[in-house]
Every structure is written in C-alpha cells, then in structure tokens.
Amino acid sequence: MNAQPRPFDDFRALIEAMPEADVAAVDAARARQAELTKPVGSLGWLEDIAKWLAGWQRGAPHIDAPLVAVFAGNHGVVAHGVSAYPASVTQAMVANFASGGAAINQICKTFDISLRVFELALERPTGDITCEPALDERACAATMAFGMEALAAGPDVICLGEMGIGNTTAAAAIYNALYGGAPEDWVGRGAGADDAALKRKADAVRAAIALHREHLHDPFEVLRRLGGREIAAIVGAILAARVQRVPVLLDGFVVCAAAAVLAALDERALDHCMAAHVSAESAHAEALRRLGKRPLLDLGMRLGEGSGAALAVGIVKAAVACHNGMATFAEAGVAGKER
Incomplete structure (x- = not known):
C-alpha cells in the first residue's frame, strides 16, 4: 500500500521542482552593461543586482510593484x-x-x-518550545500555505519582514538546531533584553x-517544533516567490532563520534571494555567512518589520534605473573602449 501523504509533502515536491x-x-x-557609458564593472554590485533581477524576471530588470509583506505572530516561550x-505589544504594533x-x-x-501586514492568530500563541512543539504538522503546513498568499498581489520584488515578541528566541533555536554550537552563540538582545533576560533566552x-x-534532522521538523507562525509563513512566501520567479529581499535575523530552513533542505533554495542588510542582532552576521549571503546594507538596525529590506529597495531601484536608463556609447556618441 502507498504511504499516506504527510502535510509537508507538497512543499518538498515544490523544492524538488524549483525553477532556475x-x-x-x-x-x-x-x-547591455558592456555597452553603457561607463567602464565595465564600474558600478560594482549595482550591476550584479541588475543581472540578478534580469535572471529571475526573465527579461529587462524592473521594479515597478515592490511589496513589503510583514507577518506577525505570538510565541508561547514569552x-x-x-x-x-509582553506579547500584547505584537497586537499593538500591528495596529x-x-x-x-x-x-x-x-x-x-x-x-x-506597497505594504501588507498578515496577522497570524495573535490571540493564540504557539506552543512553548521548551516543553512542546510550537506547531503541529498540519498547522505549520497550513501557515506556510497562508504565507504563499503574499505573492497574490503580483509583486515584481518582495521584501519579507516580521513582528512577534519573543521571535528572536525562536529564531535562535532554529539556528542552533541547524548549525550547532551553544545557545549563547545564537541568542541576542532582540528588542532590548537585559543580561538576565539574555540568560533566560539561552536557557530556553x-x-x-x-x-x-x-x-x-528534518528542517521542516525544526521549523514546526522550534519556530512560530510568522516564521512558517515566511518560509511559504520565500518558496512561493521561487515558484513564481519573484526576487526576494530578506530582512533581518528572524526572516533569515526562515530562509535557513529552506537552505537546509536544498542549497539552491535561496538563489532568488538577496540579504538586504546585516542587523545589530549579534548572530545575524554569522547566519548570513552560513547562508552564503553578503548583505547590501550595514546600518546597525535591529527593528524588524521589514525595515532593512525596504531600505534596500532604494538601492535596487537605483540599479534598475542605471541599467535601463543609461545611454550606450553609441547612443551618446561617446567613444567606447578599444577592442
């Protein structure tokens, strides 16, 4: 007899069939860049951004409909x-x-x-990860599917952010599970934890x-046992963006924990993603190193909300404007480099 399908099976199938x-x-x-009125490579990373966009958008790079999607959830570990x-701040910030x-x-x-905020059952915190799974399999899979709906608006670039009191603890647990080391290697001060709270985070x-x-051993089990609804939804959004070939700008420590789950399942899973910034959360730089992502910005931010990803849109827009708007040597009547 055939085995009964499991809640994560459809997502595993999507990962196996990811477009390039x-x-x-x-x-x-x-x-085109070789013909623009500049020395080849002189715009540095802006040129790489334009090529990255072109590859995923399958044509001339553009950013006409960027979207920030912020997912909000509450955590029992609080x-x-x-x-x-307190957890009540999550609801207040959503308002x-x-x-x-x-x-x-x-x-x-x-x-x-554009900005869309997705509330994820804020009145029902996830299970306390120190004594039970955060989510059961069906709830985690359903939340991932919900996160995929962020792409329904048809953005040409999506920035992913989060809001959730306690979610840096959940993110630290995910990193610790995936990458090893001690809890102290991964916990940070989050929204301003003092020394005593920092110790409690590590202990949790x-x-x-x-x-x-x-x-x-299974990254999906890491997600559903240690994560949260907003983290699961972000995993779904990243995967949906890949299926639809939409470039992704990843925000900070928590968003990259969601990305790390997919990277653990397939090392190619984040090829359509760029790290918008490195946050002041102490372990974010190491997480980005593990993911092989160089951040576009380093501004000492630790806000979340998709704020770093949204700021990076300005850089992406500049890259697109230079790529599409600059004159070629022939158009400008400028002598090009001798061949």
Whole structure:
C-alpha cells in the first residue's frame, strides 16, 4: 500500500521542482552593461543586482510593484521572560502598522513600496518550545500555505519582514538546531533584553533543543517544533516567490532563520534571494555567512518589520534605473573602449 501523504509533502515536491534563473536573460543584461557609458564593472554590485533581477524576471530588470509583506505572530516561550516586552505589544504594533505610525510605513512611503501586514492568530500563541512543539504538522503546513498568499498581489520584488515578541528566541533555536554550537552563540538582545533576560533566552533555547533533539534532522521538523507562525509563513512566501520567479529581499535575523530552513533542505533554495542588510542582532552576521549571503546594507538596525529590506529597495531601484536608463556609447556618441 502507498504511504499516506504527510502535510509537508507538497512543499518538498515544490523544492524538488524549483525553477532556475534565466541564463539568457542574465547574458543579455551583461551584454547591455558592456555597452553603457561607463567602464565595465564600474558600478560594482549595482550591476550584479541588475543581472540578478534580469535572471529571475526573465527579461529587462524592473521594479515597478515592490511589496513589503510583514507577518506577525505570538510565541508561547514569552512566558519564560525572554523579552523586554509582553506579547500584547505584537497586537499593538500591528495596529500601529495599520494606522501608518511605524518605521516601516515611513520607509515604504519614501520608496513607493506597497505594504501588507498578515496577522497570524495573535490571540493564540504557539506552543512553548521548551516543553512542546510550537506547531503541529498540519498547522505549520497550513501557515506556510497562508504565507504563499503574499505573492497574490503580483509583486515584481518582495521584501519579507516580521513582528512577534519573543521571535528572536525562536529564531535562535532554529539556528542552533541547524548549525550547532551553544545557545549563547545564537541568542541576542532582540528588542532590548537585559543580561538576565539574555540568560533566560539561552536557557530556553537549550531546553528546547534538548526536548526536540531526536526530531531535528528534518528542517521542516525544526521549523514546526522550534519556530512560530510568522516564521512558517515566511518560509511559504520565500518558496512561493521561487515558484513564481519573484526576487526576494530578506530582512533581518528572524526572516533569515526562515530562509535557513529552506537552505537546509536544498542549497539552491535561496538563489532568488538577496540579504538586504546585516542587523545589530549579534548572530545575524554569522547566519548570513552560513547562508552564503553578503548583505547590501550595514546600518546597525535591529527593528524588524521589514525595515532593512525596504531600505534596500532604494538601492535596487537605483540599479534598475542605471541599467535601463543609461545611454550606450553609441547612443551618446561617446567613444567606447578599444577592442
């Protein structure tokens, strides 16, 4: 008899069938750059960004409909005093997003980016990871599927962000499970934890890893046992973006924990993603190193909300403008490099 399908089977199938970048589009972008009125390679990383976009967008790079998607969830592990703020702040911040009063609202206005906020059962925190899984398999898979809906608006670039008191503890547990080391290697101060709270965070991660250790060989089990709804939804959004060939700008420590789950399943899974910035959260730089991602920005930020990813849109827009708008040597009547 055939085995009964499991909740994560469809996602595993999507990963196995992931599309790749369009090599011809990358070559065409490279050829155009060679004809623009500048020395070859003189715009540095801006040229790489344009080629990256072209490959995933399968044509001339563009950024006409960027979207910031912020996923918000609450965590049972907050009961252990791992955060400087109570879980009620998650709901309050979601209301602040809705009223336009948060930092992400101002950054989106500045760079003409659409913003959508996805609330994920804020009245029901996930299970306390120190004594039970955060989510069962079906709930985790359903939340991943919900996250995929962020692509329904048809963005040409998507920036992923999060809000959730306690979620840097969940993210640290994911990194610890995937990459090893001690909990202290991965926990940081998050939204402002003092020394005592930092110790409680490390102790919570240690307890969670010990409890779930036998199941942590499967990255999906790492996600559902140690993560949270917003992290699961971000995994779904990254995967949906890959299926639809939409370039992704990853935000900070928590978003990259979601990305790390996919990278652990397939090393090619994040080829359509760029790291927007390296945050001030102590272990984020190491997480990016493990993921093989060089951040576009290093501004000492640790806000979340997709703020670093939204700021990076300005750089991406500049890369696109230079690529598409600059004159070629022939158009400008400028002598090109002798061949």
